[in-house]
Amino acid sequence: MNVRPDFSKHANQAETAPAFLSVWDMHSYYGESYIVQGISFNVHEGEILALLGRNGAGKTTTLRSIARMDNPQVNHGEIWLDHQPLHRMASHQAASAGLGLVPEDRCIIPGLTVEENLQLAQIAPPVGWSIERLYQLFPRLGERRKQEGVTLSGGEQQMLSIARALARDIKVLLLDEPYEGLAPVIVDEIEKTLRHVKEQGMTTILVEQNAVRALQLADRAIILDTGSIVFDGSAAEVLDNAELRAEYLAI
Numbered sequence: 001m002n003v004r005p006d007f008s009k010h011a012n013q014a015e016t017a018p019a020f021l022s023v024w025d026m027h028s029y030y031g032e033s034y035i036v037q038g039i040s041f042n043v044h045e046g047e048i049l050a051l052l053g054r055n056g057a058g059k060t061t062t063l064r065s066i067a068r069m070d071n072p073q074v075n076h077g078e079i080w081l082d083h084q085p086l087h088r089m090a091s092h093q094a095a096s097a098g099l100g101l102v103p104e105d106r107c108i109i110p111g112l113t114v115e116e117n118l119q120l121a122q123i124a125p126p127v128g129w130s131i132e133r134l135y136q137l138f139p140r141l142g143e144r145r146k147q148e149g150v151t152l153s154g155g156e157q158q159m160l161s162i163a164r165a166l167a168r169d170i171k172v173l174l175l176d177e178p179y180e181g182l183a184p185v186i187v188d189e190i191e192k193t194l195r196h197v198k199e200q201g202m203t204t205i206l207v208e209q210n211a212v213r214a215l216q217l218a219d220r221a222i223i224l225d226t227g228s229i230v231f232d233g234s235a236a237e238v239l240d241n242a243e244l245r246a247e248y249l250a251i
């Protein structure tokens with residue numbers, strides 16, 4: 001049986017619904033370097049959680065740990081997604097279980113068109129996001145369906161990277177700095193799309209250096225500082241708390 005009680009007692013807030021994704025006492029290392037130092041948090045279904053913190057706080061490491069990438073090594077802790085024990089899985093199994101990691105470098109496959117990039121990702125038969133539906137979500141991708149993916153602009157590549165994750169019919173979207181290097185008008189476009197995807201029920205963890213933009217979109221926020229959680233609460237609370245923002249986010 002894969003059903004583990006949720007770890008709601010570890011969250012700071014009163015629980016209103018069972019957690020969809022639970023991370024409990026996770027510790028991660030790169031070799032001897034101890035990075036994620038025992039973090040626990042919950043994400044509810046349909047929620048956008050902003051994962052914030054200064055450079056080097058451990059945000060990417062946290063996402064990679066949840067996605068079960070080979071590096072870092074997670075040597076303690078549990079990760080549950082919709083009653084499935086991710087901590088017992090390899091990265092490809094975690095991906096099949098419904099995790100969609102969109103890494104910072106976007107990883108568009110060279111030599112393939114936009115459409116081929118999406119086709120390669122898509123499960124058959126498509127359940128949620130058909131390629132036509134993804135083109136409705138990202139009209140720019142539809143217009144460029146025959147163009148080689150790696151020749152897209154930075155913003156379009158980010159859209160393709162998100163669309164590719166959705167094509168796999170995932171349960172949780174893990175976004176590592178999706179706004180990085182993009183013009184504000186493109187950030188607006190991606191933000192609008194993420195709102196729409198949320199309205200369709202998607203659960204999202206959003207890592208962003210652009211903390212204000214992330215907090216405007218997110219329901220909740222976690223702030224990491226040297227691999228530990230120093231805040232877990234509503235996004236509005238962070239926006240309202242100048243001291244917290246100055247201390248941990250430098251904004």
Ligand SMILES: Nc1ncnc2c1ncn2[C@@H]1O[C@H](COP(=O)(O)OP(=O)(O)OP(=O)(O)O)[C@@H](O)[C@H]1O
Pocket residue numbers: 030033035053054055056057058059060061062071209
């Ligand atoms: N492959 C690696 N090998 C060794 N140390 C690493 C590796 N990747 C990251 N680190 C270290 O782990 C710590 C956390 O890095 P991480 O990339 O998770 O931070 P981050 O919060 O995502 O920062 P940023 O905002 O700059 O992206 C840093 O001190 C970093 O130098």
Ligand SMILES: [Mg+2]
Pocket residue numbers: 059060061
């Ligand atoms: Mg990072």
